[in-house]
Amino acid sequence: xxxxxxxxxxxxxxxxxxxxxxxxRNPVYSAMGLMLSMFSVAVFYVSNGxxxxxxxxxxxxxxxxMTLFLFVIMLIGVDKAETRTENLPLxxxxxxxxxxxxxxxxxxxGRSAWVTGRTVSPxxxxxxxxxxxxxxxxxxxxxxxxxxxxxxxxxxxxxIALAFFRDDEEGDA
Amino acid sequence: MTVTPGWYMxxxxxxxxxxxxxxxxxxxxxxxxxxxxxxxxAVNLTFVAAGRELNVIDGQISVLFVMxxxxxxxxxxxxIIVAVFRRRKTASVDELAGLRG
Numbered sequence: 001x002x003x004x005x006x007x008x009x010x011x012x013x014x015x016x017x018x019x020x021x022x023x024x025r026n027p028v029y030s031a032m033g034l035m036l037s038m039f040s041v042a043v044f045y046v047s048n049g050x051x052x053x054x055x056x057x058x059x060x061x062x063x064x065x066m067t068l069f070l071f072v073i074m075l076i077g078v079d080k081a082e083t084r085t086e087n088l089p090l091x092x093x094x095x096x097x098x099x100x101x102x103x104x105x106x107x108x109x110g111r112s113a114w115v116t117g118r119t120v121s122p123x124x125x126x127x128x129x130x131x132x133x134x135x136x137x138x139x140x141x142x143x144x145x146x147x148x149x150x151x152x153x154x155x156x157x158x159x160i161a162l163a164f165f166r167d168d169e170e171g172d173a
Numbered sequence: 174m175t176v177t178p179g180w181y182m183x184x185x186x187x188x189x190x191x192x193x194x195x196x197x198x199x200x201x202x203x204x205x206x207x208x209x210x211x212x213x214x215a216v217n218l219t220f221v222a223a224g225r226e227l228n229v230i231d232g233q234i235s236v237l238f239v240m241x242x243x244x245x246x247x248x249x250x251x252x253i254i255v256a257v258f259r260r261r262k263t264a265s266v267d268e269l270a271g272l273r274g
Contacts, residue, residue, distance in 0.1 A: 004175070004176050007176045007181075011184050014188060015184075015191070018188055018192065018211055019191060021191075021204070021207055021208070021211060022191060022194055022195040027201060027203050027204055030203075034207045034210060037211060038214060041188075041214050041217070044221070044222075048221045048224075048225045050225075053233050053237065056240060060244060064244070065210065068247060068251060069247075072251045072254060072255060073203060075255060076203075076264050095198055099190060099193065099194045102193060103190045106186040106190060107186075118229075121228040122228075123228065125228060126225070126228060126229070128230065133230065133233055133234065137234055141238075144238060148238065148241040148242075151245050152244070154245075155245035155246075155248045155249050158248075158249050158252070159248045159249055162252035162255075163256070
C-alpha cells in the first residue's frame with residue numbers, strides 16, 4: 001500500500017518534471033524539471049530495493065550533473081528564450097508522428113511476452129546495500145570497473161583540451 | 174493492488190518517449206542534452222526493475238556503469254557546447270549548419 005502511494009505520487013512528479021523539461025522555453029525551468037524527474041526516479045530505486053543506487057543517483061545526477069548543467073546555462077545566457085517558430089514546415093508534425101509511432105511500438109513491445117532465457121534466481125530478495133553491490137562489482141565486474149576509470153580520465157582530459165580552444169586561431173565565425 | 178516491476182517499466186517507457194520527443198522538438202542544444210539524460214534515467218529504472226523481478230543484482234551493476242558513462246558524456250558534451258558557443262555565440266542546433274556544404 002505504501003509502495004502504491006509512493007508510485008502514484010512520484011510517477012506523477014516524474015512525468016510532470018519530464019514534460020516541463022521538454023516544454024519550458026527557459027532552460028533553467030527545463031533543468032528544474034529534469035531535477036524533479038531524477039529525484040522521483042531515485043525514490044523508485046529505493047522502492048525497488050536499490051538503496052545504494054538511489055544514493056548515487058541523488059549525489060551524482062541531481063547533485064553534480066544538474067549543477068554542471070546550471071553552470072553552463074548561466075554561462076551561455078538564459079535571457080534568449082527559444083522561439084517556437086519552425087523553419088522546416090514539416091519537421092514538427094513529422095516529429096510528433098514519429099513520437100506517436102515510437103510510443104505505440106513501446107506499448108506493443110511491452111505487452112507481448114519476451115523470453116530471455118533468464119529465470120528468476122532463488123534466494124532472498126536483493127537489498128542493494130553497499131556490501132552487496134560492492135561485492136558483485138569487485139568480484140565479477142572488476143575489469144569493466146577498471147575501464148571506467150580510464151574512461152573518466154579520458155573524459156576529463158578531453159574537457160580540458162576543449163576548454164583550451166581559442167577563437168583567434170582561425171576564427172571563421 | 175500491488176505495484177509490480179512491470180509498472181516501473183511502463184513508467185520508464187513513458188519517460189523514455191518524453192525524452193525522445195525532447196530530442197526531436199527542441200533546438201536548444203542544452204535541452205536536447207537534458208533529454209538524453211532523461212532517456213538514460215528511464216533505461217536505468219528499467220534495469221533496476223528487471224533486476225528486482227529476476228532477483229539478481231546485475232541490473233544495479235549495469236545502472237552503476239551507465240551512470241559512469243553518462244557522467245563522462247556530460248563532461249565532454251557540455252565542454253563541446255561551451256566551445257561551440259564561444260565560437261558561434263549560439264546554442265541553437267539549427268544555426269550550426271557549417272557542414273552543409
